[in-house]
Amino acid sequence: MPIDQGELRHLLDERSRPALDRPVPWHSLRAGTRSARRRRLSAVTAAAAVAVAAVAAVTAVSLRGPEDVDRPTVARMSEKFPVRYQESDGTVYRRLAVVAFDPSKERSKTFQVKVSGKPVAVLPECPPETSRQPQISARVPGTARTYTLSPVPFLANACTRGMAMDMTPFPAGTRRATFTITARHDAPAGKWRFGVYEWAPPVTMRAPAPPVEPPAKIREGLDLVTRRSVTWPGAREVTLTVPNTGRTLAVVAYCGDNLGERLLQQLWVNGRMEKGAIDCSIPPGARGLGFTVLGKRPQAEKTVTVKVRVTAPVPEYLLRPGTLTVAVYDGFM
Numbered sequence: 001m002p003i004d005q006g007e008l009r010h011l012l013d014e015r016s017r018p019a020l021d022r023p024v025p026w027h028s029l030r031a032g033t034r035s036a037r038r039r040r041l042s043a044v045t046a047a048a049a050v051a052v053a054a055v056a057a058v059t060a061v062s063l064r065g066p067e068d069v070d071r072p073t074v075a076r077m078s079e080k081f082p083v084r085y086q087e088s089d090g091t092v093y094r095r096l097a098v099v100a101f102d103p104s105k106e107r108s109k110t111f112q113v114k115v116s117g118k119p120v121a122v123l124p125e126c127p128p129e130t131s132r133q134p135q136i137s138a139r140v141p142g143t144a145r146t147y148t149l150s151p152v153p154f155l156a157n158a159c160t161r162g163m164a165m166d167m168t169p170f171p172a173g174t175r176r177a178t179f180t181i182t183a184r185h186d187a188p189a190g191k192w193r194f195g196v197y198e199w200a201p202p203v204t205m206r207a208p209a210p211p212v213e214p215p216a217k218i219r220e221g222l223d224l225v226t227r228r229s230v231t232w233p234g235a236r237e238v239t240l241t242v243p244n245t246g247r248t249l250a251v252v253a254y255c256g257d258n259l260g261e262r263l264l265q266q267l268w269v270n271g272r273m274e275k276g277a278i279d280c281s282i283p284p285g286a287r288g289l290g291f292t293v294l295g296k297r298p299q300a301e302k303t304v305t306v307k308v309r310v311t312a313p314v315p316e317y318l319l320r321p322g323t324l325t326v327a328v329y330d331g332f333m
Contacts, residue, residue: 081123081195088209089258089320090202093121093164101134101192103183110180117174118198119314120167122149126159127190133159134192135182138167140174147177150313151264151279160287164197166262166314201319208232208257208321212283218291218329222250227327232259233318237309238326244301249294250329253308255280259322262314268307269294280310283325291329304328 083095097113113120122136133155138147147168149155158165170177181194211229218224228238232255242249255263260282267275274294281290297304308326312318 080125080193087258089322090204090206091199091258091320092202093123093197093199095195095197096120097196099179099181099194099196101181101183101194102190103134103187103192104189106183108180108182110178112176112178113196115170115174115177116198117170117172118200119169119316120177121164121197121199122158122167123162123164123195123197124155124158125193125195126155127188127192129188129190130155130159132184132187134184134187136167136179136194137182138170138177138179140170140177143171151262151277156261156279157282157287161261161282163261164195164199169314199316201316205319205321208323211256211323211325212254212285214252214325214327215284215289218250218252218289219333221333222248222329222331225328225330227325229323229325232263232310232322232324233312233320235324236311237307238324239305239307240326240328241303241305242328242330244297244299244304245330246296246299247330248296248333249304250291251294251306251308252284252289252291252325252327252329253281254283254289254325255310256283256323256325257321259310259317259320263310263317263322264313265308265310267292268309270297270301270305277311280324293333 081095081098082093084092086092096115097111099109099111101109120138126133135154136149139145140147147170150166150168155165157163179196181192208231214224214227216224225242226240228240230236230238238253251267253265253267254260255265259280261279263280264277265280266273266277275292294304294306306326306328308324310324
């Protein structure tokens, strides 16, 4: 059916009339245009400011002078420490940062490290003379607490063993820590290097290595009376009872399979705490063997019961295998 041109024009005029009669909001349109221009200008200005700040930050770090020694800087990475390594129990360590420290040139050094919530440890590279080791501490946002090495707040035997020392666990949710290395008074000359690592326990816990047997004699006159080993973390304490012969008693306790000097141990004798929390020793070896002398017990005590308990200052050690061995010695000193 053909369309009449007149009717079509009439229909179009009827449908478009309301729009033609409505006034155009020129004021609001102009205001919207000006607002859009301001937003575009602000975005360009902000981008330029970020770029300038980034360049300034890089320049500040690269030109860092003596007056900036106490300002936190991001630690530089180094290939001299492995990016990733694995201990014999399957625990994987991943490098976060490496920093150098020379006590002869600086009293302290502060640097920042990004963390992910996993346990953090410090691996030292030590100079020949390590008699006065530097102190290592850390602070995290949201708390005034100072975090130190664990289970003891110093490097201990980390230099001779080449072992990473744990930091006291940071609060849940921590994503950045500020570390400080401080030289001790009269520290000998020598350059230190420290690698900061985070670690994850093995996905599947394997059986621990067989425990090292305690020696039959720890010194002239002190002979082995009894001993016992248990598997961590299934068992966390050992109790031994021996007759009181009136002679000197001594106790040896150590943790095996990467747990030595990483767990805490406590010692009780006949129900009384003899020694508070200290780090659990490593098994006997080239470095000798430490022991605790109990001395002669009162004659009223017909037997002597020794209990050693170990705990994990870092909870993730409950996912790592190991052993605890306790031995009692008797004799004359």
